Amino acid sequence: MTVPHTGCKLPLSRRAGWMTPPCARVAIKMCVLRHRATSLPTKEDMFDSLSDKLQGALEGLKGQGKLTEADVERAAREIRLALLEADVNFKVVKEFVSKVKERALGAEVLESLTPAHQFVKIVSDELTALMGATSTKLSFSPRPPTVIMMVGLQGSGKTTTCGKLASFLQKQGKSPALIAGDVYRPAAIEQLKTLGRQLDVPVYDEGDQVDPVDIARNGVAWARETGRDVAIIDTAGRLHIDERLMDELVRIRSQVKPHNILLVVDAMTGQDAVNVAQQFQEKVQFDGVVLTKLDGDARGGAALSVKAVTGRPIKFASTGEKLDSFDYFHPDRMASRILGMGDMLSLVERAQGAVDEKKALELEKKLRKSQFTFEDFLDQLEQVRKMGSLQSILGMIPGLSAGKLKNLQVDDRAFDRIQAIIHSMTSEERRHPEVINGSRRRRIAAGSGSDIQAVNQLLNQFKQMQKMMKQLGSGKMPKNPFQMMGM
Amino acid sequence: MSYNWAEVFRGVDAAAAVGPLATREERKRGWFRQLREGLTKSRKALQDQFSSILLDKFDEDLWERVEEALIYADVGVDTTISIVQRLEQAANAGGIADATQFLSVLRAISAEHFCAADTRIDVTAQPAVILMAGVNGTGKTTTIGKIAWHLKELGKEPLLVAGDTFRAAAVEQLTEWGRRVGCEVVRHDHGSDPGAVAYDGIAAARARGADVVIIDTAGRLHTQVNLMRELEKIERVVKKQIPEAPHETLLTIDATTGQNGLIQARLFKEAVNVSGVVLTKMDGTAKGGIALAISHELDVPIKLIGTGETLDALQPFDAAGFTELLFDESLLQG
Numbered sequence: 001m002t003v004p005h006t007g008c009k010l011p012l013s014r015r016a017g018w019m020t021p022p023c024a025r026v027a028i029k030m031c032v033l034r035h036r037a038t039s040l041p042t043k044e045d046m047f048d049s050l051s052d053k054l055q056g057a058l059e060g061l062k063g064q065g066k067l068t069e070a071d072v073e074r075a076a077r078e079i080r081l082a083l084l085e086a087d088v089n090f091k092v093v094k095e096f097v098s099k100v101k102e103r104a105l106g107a108e109v110l111e112s113l114t115p116a117h118q119f120v121k122i123v124s125d126e127l128t129a130l131m132g133a134t135s136t137k138l139s140f141s142p143r144p145p146t147v148i149m150m151v152g153l154q155g156s157g158k159t160t161t162c163g164k165l166a167s168f169l170q171k172q173g174k175s176p177a178l179i180a181g182d183v184y185r186p187a188a189i190e191q192l193k194t195l196g197r198q199l200d201v202p203v204y205d206e207g208d209q210v211d212p213v214d215i216a217r218n219g220v221a222w223a224r225e226t227g228r229d230v231a232i233i234d235t236a237g238r239l240h241i242d243e244r245l246m247d248e249l250v251r252i253r254s255q256v257k258p259h260n261i262l263l264v265v266d267a268m269t270g271q272d273a274v275n276v277a278q279q280f281q282e283k284v285q286f287d288g289v290v291l292t293k294l295d296g297d298a299r300g301g302a303a304l305s306v307k308a309v310t311g312r313p314i315k316f317a318s319t320g321e322k323l324d325s326f327d328y329f330h331p332d333r334m335a336s337r338i339l340g341m342g343d344m345l346s347l348v349e350r351a352q353g354a355v356d357e358k359k360a361l362e363l364e365k366k367l368r369k370s371q372f373t374f375e376d377f378l379d380q381l382e383q384v385r386k387m388g389s390l391q392s393i394l395g396m397i398p399g400l401s402a403g404k405l406k407n408l409q410v411d412d413r414a415f416d417r418i419q420a421i422i423h424s425m426t427s428e429e430r431r432h433p434e435v436i437n438g439s440r441r442r443r444i445a446a447g448s449g450s451d452i453q454a455v456n457q458l459l460n461q462f463k464q465m466q467k468m469m470k471q472l473g474s475g476k477m478p479k480n481p482f483q484m485m486g487m
Numbered sequence: 488m489s490y491n492w493a494e495v496f497r498g499v500d501a502a503a504a505v506g507p508l509a510t511r512e513e514r515k516r517g518w519f520r521q522l523r524e525g526l527t528k529s530r531k532a533l534q535d536q537f538s539s540i541l542l543d544k545f546d547e548d549l550w551e552r553v554e555e556a557l558i559y560a561d562v563g564v565d566t567t568i569s570i571v572q573r574l575e576q577a578a579n580a581g582g583i584a585d586a587t588q589f590l591s592v593l594r595a596i597s598a599e600h601f602c603a604a605d606t607r608i609d610v611t612a613q614p615a616v617i618l619m620a621g622v623n624g625t626g627k628t629t630t631i632g633k634i635a636w637h638l639k640e641l642g643k644e645p646l647l648v649a650g651d652t653f654r655a656a657a658v659e660q661l662t663e664w665g666r667r668v669g670c671e672v673v674r675h676d677h678g679s680d681p682g683a684v685a686y687d688g689i690a691a692a693r694a695r696g697a698d699v700v701i702i703d704t705a706g707r708l709h710t711q712v713n714l715m716r717e718l719e720k721i722e723r724v725v726k727k728q729i730p731e732a733p734h735e736t737l738l739t740i741d742a743t744t745g746q747n748g749l750i751q752a753r754l755f756k757e758a759v760n761v762s763g764v765v766l767t768k769m770d771g772t773a774k775g776g777i778a779l780a781i782s783h784e785l786d787v788p789i790k791l792i793g794t795g796e797t798l799d800a801l802q803p804f805d806a807a808g809f810t811e812l813l814f815d816e817s818l819l820q821g
Binding site for chain 2: 081084085086087089090094153154155156157184185186187188190191193194195198266267268269270271272273276293295297298299301302321413
């Protein structure tokens with residue numbers, strides 16, 4: 001058969017044993033890379049979540065007991081594409097896909113799962129296994145200070161990460177010190193000192209004219225004398241092929257014998273991540289990886305490659321400019337992210353941390369009585385905001401990642417405006433919005449620094465929300481929870 | 488590659504150059520060799536990929552390997568598809584007889600995938616305004632230092648604007664570059680409004696007769712809506728003073744970036760009028776293939792390549808030379 005599309009004139013038949021007419025359209029779109037050119041997808045579907053795509057590829061299979069070879073083949077190609085687009089190294093992809101195929105073939109489809117889910121589960125399990133099943137912690141020396149040395153390429157975020165790690169350790173009751181060993185980049189020392197001031201962590205430096213090896217040795221001695229229990233050494237960013245600088249790292253390592261060497265890797269790194277990691281591994285034998293800039297929309301496939309190739313675990317994940325956006329790395333969540341399945345676990349955890357249970361119970365009661373007021377709304381808004389920026393929360397919801405989020409840009413300041421309007425209402429108005437007449441609206445608008453249109457809009461949205469809440473109270477779920485927020 | 492820096496800028500009079508342009512020729516050869524050595528070292532895997540390709544006949548397996556080689560160079564799925572399809576057509580038409588020919592056809596086809604727009608940097612206006620943007624850690628400030636140094640050597644008076652008021656010590660870093668280059672830096676306090684710094688920068692350039700204003704901005708992830716709006720605002724502030732400005736908006740992309748680079752470029756382009764890409768940190772990486780994807784899919788010219796930390800480690804971009812580096816002869820040796 002030939003493809004009824006423009007562009008590719010090559011007969012697909014000679015390589016297309018797997019294709020059958022009913023699924024041809026889907027299959028062409030997603031299969032072997034080249035075939036995709038026959039119906040180039042828009043960017044939007046390119047970043048559709050993998051689970052969506054698999055859903056499409058395997059739909060109609062529900063009820064069948066087993067995944068057939070053709071199904072698996074089709075889904076495997078999809079996985080390959082998703083992993084490549086997530087920047088997982090192509091060799092790792094190859095191995096991985098063949099392993100998944102093997103496991104998926106003939107696997108029993110569990111009663112509760114669709115074949116697509118089953119397949120995603122296999123992939124997710126395998127990915128998690130590949131990244132290390134559990135998160136790994138730092139090793140602390142019984143004789144303080146514990147020395148941690150940070151290494152990595154330029155611009156991967158070493159200096160910022162030093163600050164974040166210090167802040168993280170501080171919260172765990174440690175008293176860290178920072179050592180400024182990057183004497184090459186202009187103002188790197190200044191940057192570390194600024195971070196130190198913000199965190200109230202002492203920073204050791206000897207200016208930029210001294211050998212970093214001496215700075216490291218002196219710095220660790222100074223940390224010991226001043227009673228700090230962790231010493232974090234910042235080093236200059238370097239290319240993995242720069243032998244002079246790599247040697248410098250080796251000298252620092254043999255001089256101060258760090259207990260942990262952490263390689264800082266930018267989540268946006270492409271296929272070269274493997275080379276970088278291998279070179280650093282060869283020269284300085286790092287113990288673990290810090291994955292930075294995870295707050296962008298990068299899938300972070302580099303993480304997977306690094307673990308697969310060097311066997312060293314990802315220990316920390318860093319996500320933002322703020323000093324507290326730093327945490328242990330969770331392989332299972334990363335697996336979901338790479339596959340574009342959102343990060344439900346993280347979301348659940350954040351929600352558990354932020355939402356006051358008692359208030360939630362009260363709210364539920366009110367819902368049943370349909371007495372949802374502006375005060376409750378304000379409460380809810382504040383609880384949601386405690387969970388982090390709305391954008392980051394939305395990013396964690398499966399099926400809402402990347403492409404879709406682009407069309408749903410949420411400005412956190414919109415929340416500020418809503419809050420301001422509600423704050424400008426009297427408590428009577430908040431409890432009984434129906435009393436808000438024209439003159440009250442004018443007053444509220446003036447008080448909140450917005451305009452009448454904005455007030456009207458909020459009141460309308462609130463009315464809709466109350467309706468929706470009534471349905472919710474009576475057991476009928478609204479189709480789209482975001483409609484409640486007027487989005 | 489074209490190495491004469493006077494040709495890199497539109498609006499520069501080569502005769503007025505004060506720097507040692509004559510010695511540049513020699514240095515370039517050194518640079519080329521150095522870059523290639525670096526690349527050779529880190530591209531073992533790519534070599535393996537190709538050496539196994541080139542001895543084979545044209546079959547399914549071969550095309551898949553070519554695909555993988557391109558993917559490995561971070562060229563990305565869609566651009567890879569497009570290149571391999573054209574390669575296949577060339578092969579089917581009998582245009583590829585041996586491995587050497589294969590390589591040269593691959594290079595030519597890849598080079599054609601770069602956006603064909605003018606790769607020169609326009610500094611004809613007085614003052615000309617260059618706005619630098621990019622994700623954190625891609626080398627904006629360093630690139631600014633290098634561009635300023637070249638302009639100075641070519642007899643233009645640059646003025647730097649410290650618009651990154653966010654990152655700790657970013658202002659100091661730019662000031663240090665200003666000191667090395669010997670040009671003025673307009674700065675405000677840490678945490679102040681970058682739009683205001685940009686405004687003052689242009690006013691200062693006018694008052695003091697500077698030729699080129701280069702505005703540094705804070706690194707921002709393209710997904711941070713508010714920060715992208717801030718960037719739009721800086722552009723607006725500049726436009727209010729000089730309607731045609733910024734005359735260049737350069738986006739720095741780290742050559743080690745993977746497929747995310749494409750999304751970065753797309754979103755930055757949506758926010759501000761990106762006129763060209765500076766591919767940074769090309770020393771030591773086998774790739775920079777993402778530049779090909781960006782240029783091809785978003786129709787933006789690559790204008791400069793950054794190759795290291797030193798002041799002169801910045802090269803004008805040339806598609807033919809770039810693809811030669813991306814797929815060089817060493818690939819033919821097993």
